[in-house]
Amino acid sequence: MAHWFGVELRNWRETRGLSTAALGEKVHLSGTLIQRIEKAERSCNAVLAAALDRALGAGGALTRLWRRVEEEADTKASDADKTPAVLPVDVSKPDALGILEQNPFPASDWSSVERRLFLTAVGGVAALSPLALAGLGADALPKVVRQDDIDQVWTASKLLAKWDNEFGGGGLVRNASLGLYHWATSLLDVSCPDHLESELFTAVGRLAIVMGASAFDAYEHDDARHYLHVGASCAERAGNWHLRASAMNWLARQAIWVGRPDEGLTHAENGLVRSDRLTPREQGMLLNACARAHAKMGHAQETLRVVGRSDESFSHARAGEDVPWMGYYDLAQHHGDTGHALFDLALQANDPPTPAGQRLQVAAVQRLQVAIKEHQAPYVRSRALSGTKLASLKMATGDPQEAVMVGNRALDEVGRLRSKRAVDDVLELRRIAAPRSRRSEVAELRERIRTTVQA
Template identity: 50%
Template sequence: MERRNFLAATSAALAAGPLLQLVNAAAASAVPAVVRPADVEQIRTAATTLRSWDNLYGGGGGVRDTAIAQLRWAANLLNSRCPAPLRAELFTAVSRLATVVGAAAFDAFAHDDAHRLFTFATSCAEEVDNWPIRAISYNLRSRQATWRGDPDSGLTLAELGLARADRLSPAERSMLHNARARALAKMGRTQQTLAAIGDSDDSFKSLVPTDEGPWMAYYDDAQHHGDTGHALFDLALAGHPPQQAILRLQTAVDSHGDGFARSRTFSRTKLASLRMAVGDPEQALAEGRRALAEVSRLRSLRANHDLGELGRVAHRHRTIPDVHDLREQITSTVTV
C-alpha cells in the first residue's frame, strides 16, 4: 500500500474506531472538501490549547474527550483535497495534535490508544519529512514503552528519534537523550545513564529559546531538570548517590510555573519518595503533603501511580504517626 493511502486508511480508522467513538459522532463538525490555511491554523491552535490543558489538569476527564473530537476532525482532513503548498503544514499539524491526544491517553492509562496515536503521529511526520515533529513522536513512544516496563524498546525508540540528530534543535536532542537516560536507568545501566544525561546537559547548554520551534516551548530549565532528575531517581533507588537526583528534582519543583502543574507534581512526588527512601522522612513529609494536595486537583492516573509509589516507599517509616497519616490519605486519594 502506498504511504499516502496508508495514512488515509489510518486516519479513517482513527475516526471510526473505538477510540474516537467516545465522542458522539453527531456532534462532529463536517470536514471540508478542500483544506484551507484556516483549517491548518485551527489544528495548530487546538494542539497548543489542549497541550496546555493537559499540563494544567491532566489527561483525564474533559481534556481527553475534547481532544478526541478535535483529532477526529483533523485526521479526516487528510482525506480532503489539499493544495500542494499546504500539504506539509497539514500533516505536521495533524502529527502534533496526535501526540497531544496520545499524551492525554497515556496519562489516562488508555495505553493501546496512546500507542496507536503516537505511531500515527510518526507516520504523519515522516510523510512530509518533518524531523523535529517526528522526534517528538518518538520521544513519547519511548517514554510510554519505558513506563510500561519495556525499557529495551524505550531505548530503541529514543535512538530512532535521534536519527539524523543534525536536523534536530538542541532542545529536541536534549529531550531524546533524556528518554534514553530514563530507559537506561530502568535497565540498571548506571554509567550509560550518566553519559546520556551528560549528552542531554551538553545539548541543553546550547539551547537558544528564540531559535526553537513553538512545539519545544515547554522545554525549559524546569523540564530539563525534571526529566534528568527522574532518570537519576531510578539510579538512586538502586543505590547510586542521591544528591544529584534530589538537586535536579528540587530545581524542577521550584522552577515549574502553575501552567505545568502536572509536571511539577511528578517531580515533587519523586522528590518526596526519594527523600523517604534515603532516610529523610521529615523533609519527605513536607513535600509529600504538597504532592498529595496537587494530585487531588488533577485527573492524571500517572500522578496517582507516583503517589502510590510514595505510599509504598513510606512504609519503611510507618511507625512515625505523621507518615502513617500521609499513607492513609494517599490510599484514599489513589483509590477514588
C-alpha cells in the same frame, strides 16, 4: 441513544465481516477506540458517524441514527444552559472527591469556551469539533483544505495540550478530544493545495502527538501508541524532523513507563537519527529518554554518560530556535527529566547504601529540587510528578520528616489532576513510606494518599 448507536455500529461491522482494527484503519482510529464507541464509552461525532457509515456501506443508517444521539444531547445541553448558575456537585465542590473522580476545573477560572465545552460533555456529546470550538456553526468537512482549517487544527492541539499539562490526561481532556482528532485526520482525505500539504500534515501530526501523550497519561496505552504512530507518520509525510523527534520521544517514554525500556531506548535512538537536524533542546529531550531507559535497565554508567551528554546539549540551547511545542522543555523540564533518570539509579543504589549511591541520591535530589522550583504555573503535572519522586527518594534514604513535607505539597497538586501516572507515583510513595509508618506524620501522609486516590 449513544448505546443504541454503538449496538448498530457493531451489528454493521460484524455483518461486513470486519474486526474493530480493520474498521478503525478505514477511519483513522485504533481498534480499541472503535470498541469503546460500540460500548458508548467514547463519543462519536457527525463527521465520524458519516465516515463509519461509508466504510460499512450502511446507506445512511448510521448517519441518521447519530442525528438522534445529537438531538438527545442537545436537549440535555439546552437544559444545562438554562441553569447557568448551577454547576454539577463535583465542579462546585472539588475537594469532596478523589483524584480519579473530581473535575479539575475551578468554576471561577473557566472561559466561556471551556464552560461550553464542559456542558457539552456532561450533556452527552463528549467531542466538540474544531469548528464549534472556534465559534463557527457547523463541522462539515471542506471540499478543499484552506489555511483556516489548518489554523483550527493548531488551535485544537494548543488547547488540548494546555488542559493536559494543567489537569492531566483523563476526564474532560480525553472526552473533548476524539471529535477534534477525527475532524483533523479527515482533512487528510480532502483535496489540499500543494503549498499547504506539509503544514497540514504537521498540524495533524502535532494534534495526534498531543492526543497520544494525553492517552498515555490516562493509561489508555493502545490508543496512545496509535496516536503517536499517526503523529510519526504525519511527520515523515511532512518531512518535519522536529515533529518526528517529538513523536519518537513520547513513544520512548510510554514504552519505558509500561516496562519495556529496551523498546523505549530504540525509539529514542531512532529519534536521534540525523541529530544534526535537531535543536539542542530536542537532542537533550531524546537523550533524557535514553537515560531513563538505561536507568530502568540498571545501566548506571551508561545512564550517567547519557545524562552528561544531555547536559552538554542543553547548555547550547538558545532562545527562539525551537518550534513552538518545544516551549515546555525549559530548565525545569530538563532537570526533571534527568532527575527522574537518576531517581531510579539512586533507589537501586540504596540497597545496600554505598558512597557512590549517596552521590547519586544527592544529584537526583538537586535536580528534582530545581525542577519543582522552576516549573511554571501551566505545568502542574510535571511539578507534581517531580515533587512525588523527591518525596519518595527522601523517604527511602532516611529523611522522613522532609519527605512528608514535600509529599504533602505534591499531593496538593496531584489532587487537582486526573492523571493515572500521578496516581501510580503517589502510590509508590505510600509503599516506600510503609516501613516508617510508626511515625505519626508518615502514617498521616499514607492515609492522605489513600483517601486522595480512592475517595
